[in-house]
Amino acid sequence: MVLVLTGVCLVCAALLGGAYVITKDPIAKADKEKTVKALSEVLPAFDTVSEEPLEAGGCNYYVAQKDGAVVGYAIESKTGGFGGELTVMVGIDAKTGFIWNTAPLKHGETPGLGAKCEDANGKFRTQWQGLNPAEHAFEVKKDIDAITASTITSKAYTKCVTQALEAYKLIMEEPSNE
Amino acid sequence: MNILVSPNPHIHSKWSTRSLMTDVVIALLPAAICSVVFYGWREALVLAVSVLSCVGFEWLITRCLMKQRSTICDMSAVVTGLLLGMNLPFTTPWWMVMIGALVAIGIAKMTFGGLGQNVFNPALVGRVFLLVSFPAVMTTWVGPVHFADAFTGSTPLSSVNEAILNGTPVTEITSQYSYGSMLLANLGGSAGEICALALLLGFVYLCVRKVIKPWITLSIFATVALTSLIFWGIDSARFTDPAFNLLSGGLILGACFMATDYVTSPMSTLGGIIFGVGIGFLTMMIRYFGSYPEGVSFAILIMNAFVPLLNRWCKQKKFGRA
Amino acid sequence: MNKFRIILDGIVKNNPTFVLILGMCPTLATTTSAINGLSMGLATMFVLILANMVISLIAPIVPDKVHIPVYIVVIATFVTLLQLLLKAYVPAVNDALGLFIPLIVVNCIILGRAEGFANKHGVGESALDGIGIGIGFTLALTVLGAVREILGSGSIFNVQFIGEQYQMLAFVMAPGAFICLGYLMVLFNKFIKKEK
Structure with missing residues (x-):
């Protein structure tokens, strides 16, 4: 009895160990591609990006470079949305300090309502592009248009952006990034 | 065998389902008239579509699917239709009202076996289905x-x-x-x-x-x-x-x-x-x-x-x- | 037993979703679109065939007392293998199905077939049973996913053909899954009865 169970477990463990070794690199590559894809959506064109996310003000962020010069910062920020946690990636153009683009990374918003924040060409997502943080208070229904019938999602999304901008200020104050 | 669980009037009173339901319709009329006065012809359209499609679906399902005598004469479909219509915003498009009626009669009522067998109030099921399906219109x-x-x-x-x-x-x-x-x-x-x-x-x-x-x-x-x-x-x-x-x-x-x-x-x-x-x-x-x-x-x-x-x-x- | 009969039984007479009513959790949760239903069905079929074969091989030497732990270890191994492969080569599928890939371990179809079929039959027959049940499950999930996608998102296999204002969101959510599954079961069983 013990012998069979041990034997089966050993064989299975060996099999999985082998599979893990074989798939390790492709998985890492796939993960990396996912991050790069998410970053390229919110940042101006870049060629290299920080391997590991850095941290500032409670937010993870990536620094993107092109030809050795920093072109943008992508800051991940999260808050409670309508249906669970909402994570938004905010890309900031390093040259101007303006918002380049934003993208929701993870959300549990209602399909057809709050989930419209996914739509990259929708009115809600496009309104963020090129905004100057210094000129806006970022308040829903004032300078930010809400998604129809989804005020909570719109507010959560806006809060994420505000948090990311706070984090961006901290990043700029850190001398190590110069 | 299904045992019909029903309240008192079915057991010992002279009232029929039909007269009870007619009374409910009469009771709903003042509110229905008020709503038409306040909201105008579009509200009348929502109510009419709702009542007609509830009755129509009940007739279709009983005659064509269940191959029975239709039960529309007991007026219960009229009540369902009226309640459903009164629960919707007057801006609801007519086809949406019809979907609500189909859900109310088809899913919530006839699937369970018709009047007396349904667990959930048909008009409310229709309304909640629409609320979940078309939140932008319904809110x-x-x-x-x-x-x-x-x-x-x-x-x-x-x-x-x-x-x-x-x-x-x-x-x-x-x-x-x-x-x-x-x-x-x-x-x-x-x-x-x-x-x-x-x-x-x-x-x-x-x-x-x-x-x-x-x-x-x-x-x-x-x-x-x-x-x-x-x-x-x-x-x-x-x-x-x-x-x-x-x-x-x-x-x-x-x-x-x-x-x-x-x-x-x-x-x-x-x-x-x-x-x-x-x-x-x-x-x-x-x-x-x-x-x-x-x-x-x-x-x-x-x-x-x-x-x-x-x-x-x-x-x-x-x-x-x- | 006729080989063709085993496969056909898995699809019709023993259809895991519409007749045996097994594996309801992934059935209800992952069928928000036809493609998700299809990938969940194929993923389950992969594990089902391999687990059926291995279990029919080792069944004679496994003592009764530990047969459930052994079967679970075998099934879990194939599920983990599947997840690693999906993560590495088709990450999109892995993201879409998420938690429901590891949950294949506890899918009662797989343990049910191991207990009910594979440990009494040979490797070949067990593989055929895995294929039959797998196809039955995949078909059921794809049909359910397609119906929900058409009604709820106005598209089929991601091809949009109904305008946004006509999409009934209830069908992409949990209640729509239950409603669709119920009516599909009714239709399927009516159809089977007529066949007889």
């Missing part, structure tokens, strides 16, 4: 056409819900609505919610005709009043007051006409009171803490599910035994 309320300046696009309850989320005191919102105007003509909301007085008139008519017993309705009102009194007493800036809660939203329509539906409410008085308390409490919890501004329909549907249990628990005493 965009437009004020009555006769109050051009009250064209706010939101109901008193949805404004309050937003105020709570924003952290502004709800008194700022509630002070905009006088109780008198809410009693006569609710500002914004679905058709059946607009005139509390007309609905109460229908309720009194039903009670006088002994079509319904008032216990369920009264216990809902009492629970809503008590629950909101407690919360309002604790923090009047965050929670709305009892009178506001009694008069706003679909509470009166739901408590008077939907919760008292024969098939989907408990048979005994005690069961009915527990049922009503449950609805009232759940309604207030959804209004105060939920993300939907209004919770009456959800509360009634949830308590519908408990009706078989309540019927078992509060069995009526047999004759001859105290």
